[in-house]
Amino acid sequence: MSSQIASLVARMDELNEFDREPVHEESLQAAKRFAGLFAGEHVAATEFVIGAFFVLHGVHAKDLLLGLLLGNFMAVLSWTFVCAPIAVRTRLTLYWYLRRIAGPGLTLIYNVANALLYCILAGAMISVAATAIGLGFGIPTPSLNDWLPNSVPWVLLTLTIGIMFTVLAVLGFEALSRFAGVCSPWMFMIFVTGAIATLPALGVHPNLDNLWEVLTTKVWNGKPVEGQEQFDFWKIACFAWFANLAMHIGLSDMALFRYAKRWSYGLFTLTGVLPGHYLAWLCSGLMVAAVDRSLDPGRMAFNAAGLAGVFCVMTAGWTTANPTIYRAGLALQSVTPNWPRWKLTLYTGLITSVLACFPVFFVRLLDYVAIYGLVLMPVGAVVMVEHWVFPMIGIPQYEAETKGMALNRKVLVVWVGTLVACYFLPLHLFYLWLPGYFIAVIAYVLLNLSRRTA
Amino acid sequence: MILLVLAIASLLFGLWSSLSFFWGSIDQKTFFNLLLAATLSYFVFATAWAYRRPK
Numbered sequence: 001m002s003s004q005i006a007s008l009v010a011r012m013d014e015l016n017e018f019d020r021e022p023v024h025e026e027s028l029q030a031a032k033r034f035a036g037l038f039a040g041e042h043v044a045a046t047e048f049v050i051g052a053f054f055v056l057h058g059v060h061a062k063d064l065l066l067g068l069l070l071g072n073f074m075a076v077l078s079w080t081f082v083c084a085p086i087a088v089r090t091r092l093t094l095y096w097y098l099r100r101i102a103g104p105g106l107t108l109i110y111n112v113a114n115a116l117l118y119c120i121l122a123g124a125m126i127s128v129a130a131t132a133i134g135l136g137f138g139i140p141t142p143s144l145n146d147w148l149p150n151s152v153p154w155v156l157l158t159l160t161i162g163i164m165f166t167v168l169a170v171l172g173f174e175a176l177s178r179f180a181g182v183c184s185p186w187m188f189m190i191f192v193t194g195a196i197a198t199l200p201a202l203g204v205h206p207n208l209d210n211l212w213e214v215l216t217t218k219v220w221n222g223k224p225v226e227g228q229e230q231f232d233f234w235k236i237a238c239f240a241w242f243a244n245l246a247m248h249i250g251l252s253d254m255a256l257f258r259y260a261k262r263w264s265y266g267l268f269t270l271t272g273v274l275p276g277h278y279l280a281w282l283c284s285g286l287m288v289a290a291v292d293r294s295l296d297p298g299r300m301a302f303n304a305a306g307l308a309g310v311f312c313v314m315t316a317g318w319t320t321a322n323p324t325i326y327r328a329g330l331a332l333q334s335v336t337p338n339w340p341r342w343k344l345t346l347y348t349g350l351i352t353s354v355l356a357c358f359p360v361f362f363v364r365l366l367d368y369v370a371i372y373g374l375v376l377m378p379v380g381a382v383v384m385v386e387h388w389v390f391p392m393i394g395i396p397q398y399e400a401e402t403k404g405m406a407l408n409r410k411v412l413v414v415w416v417g418t419l420v421a422c423y424f425l426p427l428h429l430f431y432l433w434l435p436g437y438f439i440a441v442i443a444y445v446l447l448n449l450s451r452r453t454a
Numbered sequence: 455m456i457l458l459v460l461a462i463a464s465l466l467f468g469l470w471s472s473l474s475f476f477w478g479s480i481d482q483k484t485f486f487n488l489l490l491a492a493t494l495s496y497f498v499f500a501t502a503w504a505y506r507r508p509k
Contacts, residue, residue, distance in 0.1 A: 182500045186493065189465045193472035193489060197482075206477045306486025308468075308493045 022091030022258070029259045034268040037256065042244075042276025043188045045128040045316035048297040049365050050243075051284030054231065056144070056293055058224030061216045063233040068281065071240025072273045078241070078248035079257075080266030082380075086387050087257030094254045098379065101386045103400035105407035106415075110379060115331035117246075117372050119348060122324035123355030126165060127362035129317025130158045132298035132310045141296040142359035144227060149357045162353020165318055169325045169349060170342045180319035187319075188275050190312040194304030195283035198290035201303075219289040238430040239366065240277055245373025245433060250380040295363070325349050370429045377433050378418040381440035382411050389441070395448050410447045414440050457503035461496055468492030 054064055090097050099107045131141045139153040149155045168176060204214050224230045231239075247253045248269075257265065287300040301309030329341070329348040339347075355361060361368055390397050400408040418440040422432045468489050475485035 178504060179501070182497070182504045185465060186496050186500070189468050189496075190489075190493075193468055196469075196472040196476050197485060199476055200478075204476075305472075305489055306482075308486070308489040311493065 027259060028261045031261070031265060031268065034256075034260060034265045035271045038269050038272035039184075039275070042272035043184055043191070043280055043316070044276070044320040045125045045297075045313065046320065046365060046369075047191070047276060047280040048128060048284050048287075048300065048313060048316065049124075049295070049362065050369075051281035052288035052295055052297070052300065053366050054236065054281065055219060055285045055288050056225045056295060057228050057231040057235075058222050059220050059231045059236055060222040060233075061212075061220035063231075064220050064236055064282075064285075067233045067236030068240045068278050071237040071243075072270075072277050074237070074241040075244060075248060075273055075277075076267060076270050079253065079269040080264065082384060083248045083251050083253050084257040084260060084266035085263040086251065086383065087254040088260055088263045089387070090254070091258045092254065093258065094251045094383070097254065098383060100398040100401040101383060102379075102408045102411040103405045106400075106411055109412075110376075111331045113375065115328040115348070117375065118324050118328035118331065119352045120355055120361050120368065121372065122321040122328065122352045123162075123358070124361045124365055124368065125317045125321035125324065126158055126162045126353065126356035127359060128297050129165075129314045129321070130154070130161050130298075130356070131296055132301065132313035132317070133157060133161060135296075135298040135302055135310060141298065142363060144225075144295060144363050146363060147358065147360035150359065154359075155357045158356040159353050161317075162349065162356050165321050166325060166346060166349025166353065168318070169322050170345045176319075176322050180322065183315050183319050187312055187316050188280065190301070190305055190309060191280045191283040194301060194309055194312075195286040198286050198304045201290045202286070219285055225293050235428065235430050238434075239370070240273075242373045242430070242433055243277055243369055244273075246376040246380075249433075249437065250373065250376040251383055252376075321352070325352055328352070367429060370433075374422060374429075374433050374436065375419065377437055378415045378440040379411075381418070381437050382414055382444050385441050385444045389445060390448070393445070394452050395445075396451060396453060399448075399451070410444065413447065414444045417443060457499050457506065461499035461503055464492050464496035464499060468496070 059067075086097075095107060095111075098110065102110075130139075134141060134154070134157050137153070137157070139157055140151065142150050142154060199211075199214075202214050202218050204211050222230070242249075257263075260266075284297075284300065287304045288295065291300050291303050297313050298310060301313045303309075305312065325348055326345060329345040332344060332348060386397055389395075396402065399405065399410075418436050421439050422436040425432055425435060427435070471480070471485050471488035471492065474480045474488075475482060480488070
């Protein structure tokens with residue numbers, strides 16, 4: 001058993017070999033590169049669903065505008081003050097830094113968990129794209145209460161789209177990723193044009209004199225649709241903050257920021273969250289209000305922007321699912337018996353396609369986003385403590401590395417223990433991660449106090 | 455450089471078409487067609503720009 005784990009770990013290290021060394025001075029990237037990188041990163045298929053859900057959850061217009069502002073501001077600060085400084089000081093990916101702290105065995109577990117979460121996310125993207133293509137074939141989109149596949153045509157459609165996306169990912173990920181970069185500005189334009197074009201249907205006058213009245217009575221009017229709980233200012237703010245929790249607090253974006261000259265480059269994430277997690281969410285809210293608050297991204301986009309809108313939903317689904325399938329494959333590569341890249345992408349894509357048949361991941365996307373961030377958050381807390389707190393209180397860093405441990409049990413206990421504690425906390429799912437983060441921080445410090453030397 | 459300018463102009467054209475529809479200057483069908491045309495021209499110019507050969 002131990003030799004099997006050693007073999008898996010060796011393979012995993014081999015896959016990440018090119019990232020092993022800290023980034024060299026000459027490879028550091030200029031500020032404008034970061035601004036451009038983030039600008040194209042946060043306009044995805046999920047924006048069609050998330051912004052629409054805020055309308056369905058009966059949020060008030062003022063709560064939404066201010067809540068998103070606060071939440072996105074906190075997210076940018078999290079990238080700037082939590083993720084970027086650790087990345088700039090270590091110049092390593094989370095993978096290699098976590099390996100020193102938690103040991104290769106736990107890094108392996110983290111990779112597999114990450115891959116499964118990626119597969120579900122990509123499945124949701126495929127479902128969103130299916131709503132657009134299904135429109136042309138008259139295949140109804142699952143309702144908000146459908147968790148399981150509700151019709152044979154829906155299953156056939158999602159499987160077909162999933163297989164198409166998978167084949168494209170197998171044929172050439174690099175070229176497709178480059179093309180996805182071309183799509184980003186256009187997708188944002190479709191969001192904005194679609195929103196503007198729905199204003200007449202909502203009754204907004206050309207001189208905009210009744211805009212606020214329409215927004216507060218017909219769009220974000222504080223009345224949730226049947227079966228949906230009402231969201232207030234704090235739920236919106238928390239959601240906007242944790243929408244990318246795995247990336248900032250969870251430290252996944254160390255992979256990007258290790259190339260930054262200064263930690264302050266974290267502020268450039270504003271170029272991504274402002275259009276993607278503010279304007280695009282508002283735009284999709286307007287679009288869903290114009291189709292009688294029915295969560296059907298394909299219909300929303302067609303109603304607002306015609307065929308270009310339908311094309312946008314499909315493209316957004318594909319450009320987001322494609323790298324997600326690829327990343328999931330990369331994360332799983334370490335636990336597969338020397339499979340070639342294409343074979344692994346193929347199997348990952350097929351798993352994702354099957355998951356896409358289940359509407360639960362698409363109609364409960366907000367909950368899934370919360371769970372995704374929550375599951376990976378304790379690992380970010382452990383790394384933060386190890387990096388900043390241990391040197392301050394005299395606890396030696398990198399126990400797993402110095403003692404040659406395959407798996408740092410303390411990290412595993414903190415990870416699992418934090419999730420168990422969060423499960424029992426009497427709080428809304430959206431609020432769990434913040435106390436959970438402090439639980440993880442305190443627990444990891446307490447478990448290591450006995451090693452204090454000073 | 456000209457390809458990039460044309461790609462950006464296509465996006466602005468798409469945006470203008472939605473504003474024209476909002477102000478009532480064009481009907482919905484014309485707006486949809488103009489937006490589709492803007493989309494096609496954007497992809498032609500932006501793809502050509504992104505995949506251009508370095509000099």
